[in-house]
Amino acid sequence: MKQKFNIIKSRCVPLPLENVDTDQIIPARFLKATTRDEKFFGDNLFYDWRYTSQGDPNPEFVLNDERYSGEILVAGKNFGNGSSREHAAWAIAGYGFRVVISSFFADIHKNNELNNFVLPVVVTESFLAELFASIAADPTMTVTVNLPEQSVTNDATGRSERFEINGYKKYCFEHALDDIDFLLDNKDKIESWENQASKY
Amino acid sequence: MNTLFDKIWDRHVVQIVEDGPTQLYIDRLYCHEVTSPQAFDGLRVRGIGCLRPERIFCMPDHNTPTHDQDKPIEDSVSRTQVDTLAANAKQFGLTHFGMMDPRNGIIHVVGPERGLSLPGMTIVCGDSHTSTHGAVGALAFGIGTSEVEMVMASQCILQQKPKSMRIKINGTLGKGVTAKDMALYLMSRLTTSGATGYFVEYAGEAVESLSMEGRLTLCNLSIEMGARGGFVAPDEVTFEYLKGREYAPQGAEWDAAVEQWKTLRSGDDAVFDKELVFDAADIEPRITYGTNPGMGIAVGENIPTLEEIDNAQRAGFLRSLNYMGFKPGESLLGRPVDYVFLGACTNGRIEDFRAFASVVKGKRKAERVTCWLVPGSWMVSDQIKDEGLDVILEEAGFEIRQPGCSACLAMNDDKVPEGKLAVSTSNRNFEGRQGPGARTVLASPLTAAAAAVTGVITDPREFI
Numbered sequence: 175m176k177q178k179f180n181i182i183k184s185r186c187v188p189l190p191l192e193n194v195d196t197d198q199i200i201p202a203r204f205l206k207a208t209t210r211d212e213k214f215f216g217d218n219l220f221y222d223w224r225y226t227s228q229g230d231p232n233p234e235f236v237l238n239d240e241r242y243s244g245e246i247l248v249a250g251k252n253f254g255n256g257s258s259r260e261h262a263a264w265a266i267a268g269y270g271f272r273v274v275i276s277s278f279f280a281d282i283h284k285n286n287e288l289n290n291f292v293l294p295v296v297v298t299e300s301f302l303a304e305l306f307a308s309i310a311a312d313p314t315m316t317v318t319v320n321l322p323e324q325s326v327t328n329d330a331t332g333r334s335e336r337f338e339i340n341g342y343k344k345y346c347f348e349h350a351l352d353d354i355d356f357l358l359d360n361k362d363k364i365e366s367w368e369n370q371a372s373k374y
Numbered sequence: 375m376n377t378l379f380d381k382i383w384d385r386h387v388v389q390i391v392e393d394g395p396t397q398l399y400i401d402r403l404y405c406h407e408v409t410s411p412q413a414f415d416g417l418r419v420r421g422i423g424c425l426r427p428e429r430i431f432c433m434p435d436h437n438t439p440t441h442d443q444d445k446p447i448e449d450s451v452s453r454t455q456v457d458t459l460a461a462n463a464k465q466f467g468l469t470h471f472g473m474m475d476p477r478n479g480i481i482h483v484v485g486p487e488r489g490l491s492l493p494g495m496t497i498v499c500g501d502s503h504t505s506t507h508g509a510v511g512a513l514a515f516g517i518g519t520s521e522v523e524m525v526m527a528s529q530c531i532l533q534q535k536p537k538s539m540r541i542k543i544n545g546t547l548g549k550g551v552t553a554k555d556m557a558l559y560l561m562s563r564l565t566t567s568g569a570t571g572y573f574v575e576y577a578g579e580a581v582e583s584l585s586m587e588g589r590l591t592l593c594n595l596s597i598e599m600g601a602r603g604g605f606v607a608p609d610e611v612t613f614e615y616l617k618g619r620e621y622a623p624q625g626a627e628w629d630a631a632v633e634q635w636k637t638l639r640s641g642d643d644a645v646f647d648k649e650l651v652f653d654a655a656d657i658e659p660r661i662t663y664g665t666n667p668g669m670g671i672a673v674g675e676n677i678p679t680l681e682e683i684d685n686a687q688r689a690g691f692l693r694s695l696n697y698m699g700f701k702p703g704e705s706l707l708g709r710p711v712d713y714v715f716l717g718a719c720t721n722g723r724i725e726d727f728r729a730f731a732s733v734v735k736g737k738r739k740a741e742r743v744t745c746w747l748v749p750g751s752w753m754v755s756d757q758i759k760d761e762g763l764d765v766i767l768e769e770a771g772f773e774i775r776q777p778g779c780s781a782c783l784a785m786n787d788d789k790v791p792e793g794k795l796a797v798s799t800s801n802r803n804f805e806g807r808q809g810p811g812a813r814t815v816l817a818s819p820l821t822a823a824a825a826a827v828t829g830v831i832t833d834p835r836e837f838i
């Protein structure tokens with residue numbers, strides 16, 4: 175969970191589908207846990223795609239395909255839409271992913287990833303398409319995500335792009351600090367805001 | 375600039391973090407049992423309490439069964455989650471409307487109906503449909519569990535300021551066309567990501583003439599276009615609705631509040647990052663045919679053919695239709711329906727029950743259809759009885775259940791079986807949303823009622 179992030183070079187797991195919603199990432203029936211047990215959520219990541227209705231691993235699904243592995247999930251456009259459940263980010267982190275690359279993320283899910291030290295990396299459509307092609311051509315290819323330089327590189331083709339992250343969040347990732355640590359340090363500002371606020 | 379969104383947002387800014395997000399003050403935090411336990415755990419690990427417990431309201435809704443709520447929940451895991459919320463609320467000194475409390479119900483139904491959600495507020499909850507509360511003229515948005523913990527600890531949240539969008543719907547809605555159809559129409563036009571990154575202000579004659587219930591339905595569905603939230607500027611409809619409600623200001627304080635709230639309007643010179651205009655006359659009763667809420671058609675239209683779909687989207691389109699058991703280009707009218715669900719924070723309010731009852735009155739529920747009619751709260755449930763709707767519904771062969779989220783996400787035992795087709799007034803038709811393998815067609819209460827009495831997908835205008 176809270177861990178420092180610097181440079182990650184890893185193989186990728188491709189999920190070339192658009193509009194993957196958080197109900198698919200972690201179905202509602204797994205939301206009954208009352209603790210943040212990452213292993214539990216990781217084990218049930220993409221459950222309904224990953225297992226058949228009999229509960230056997232579905233050989234068609236990428237997480238059951240031995241050719242693919244790594245800390246980077248590469249997904250189609252509009253990843254993480256739908257429910258705000260942070261359990262989706264816990265499942266992604268719990269499975270061992272530290273980066274998700276897509277051309278577009280749903281807002282709430284993107285924040286949830288950031289709050290769990292999973293880095294959402296937004297790339298252009300063409301970078302994404304090329305990346306899927308590279309992975310298909312050679313599942314052992316790697317991608318390098320360099321947070322200090324804010325760059326993502328397809329090591330197979332050498333193509334590189336810059337990604338956005340604000341300075342504050344970047345600092346949090348590099349130093350494994352979260353937002354609550356920051357807010358608790360700023361209590362005086364909260365009180366002075368309250369003192370000046372009108373009732374309605 | 376000078377939009378209502380800016381006005382409310384700016385008033386709540388505690389500070390803007392250098393090269394980072396804005397620290398925003400939050401007036402209300404709502405907690406339900408699913409997305410809060412880990413946040414409470416987080417506070418315990420840090421050894422801190424809630425900074426402003428009086429601003430936090432808790433109630434279970436997702437797991438509550440829709441029958442025998444006076445008895446312990448049979449499913450032990452659900453029971454643990456519900457009990458955990460009660461225990462946490464107690465430990466941290468928070469208001470809690472437990473099961474069987476007359477104030478219990480789905481948070482997004484209870485907040486407005488109890489006057490907890492008020493104009494000009496910032497409201498958050500660990501639930502994407504928090505956007506619902508925007509209907510009273512508040513900035514309301516869903517957050518994740520880490521953010522819930524953030525608000526508990528500091529009554530603030532760190533957020534990037536979203537962009538602003540205005541969606542105007544001019545003209546008047548046709549007969550049998552509801553706020554739900556309006557939202558389903560917008561989702562088809564904008565897709566499920568068309569408003570991502572934006573806060574939406576709904577305006578125009580067709581929006582202003584909606585009742586508060588209709589506005590709540592419209593704002594509820596903002597998230598299904600990807601929007602951070604959606605709201606309607608407060609007006610007489612809003613004030614009329616809120617007046618006298620339990621947590622709304624009373625007496626002289628009410629008058630002063632209304633004076634303030636009347637200033638909550640976008641300026642004539644307001645500049646939005648994006649503006650869209652639609653005509654209400656183009657909207658018909660709508661249904662969805664696929665596995666995201668943007669995959670919709672007018673009830674009498676055909677599903678698009680493969681040629682009408684963008685190349686890049688064809689695989690997803692076919693996958694969805696395969697899941698639903700539908701074919702490209704076909705009409706869904708006359709398609710047999712197995713389940714009908716009336717309820718959820720989208721359509722579980724009194725007006726929705728009135729609409730449903732208006733269609734089924736004097737008719738009979740179709741044999742083949744299993745119907746779940748689930749009020750959004752005990753208050754709605756009481757209103758149904760006060761208005762005698764229960765008699766009309768029972769005479770037509772329907773049974774009213776106890777309040778909660780129910781089949782909207784099937785965390786309780788109201789699950790649609792694999793392969794069965796449901797016409798549902800909820801907000802999501804994702805794969806497995808209403809139970810593993812369940813097939814969901816989203817629709818308005820009128821369209822759901824028409825399906826409930828005919829047993830097939832039907833244009834509700836035949837009954838109006």
Ligand code: SF4
Pocket residue numbers: 435436480482501503718719720778779782783800801
């Ligand atoms: S009714 Fe459905 S959408 Fe609304 S809060 Fe409950 S589960 Fe979520």
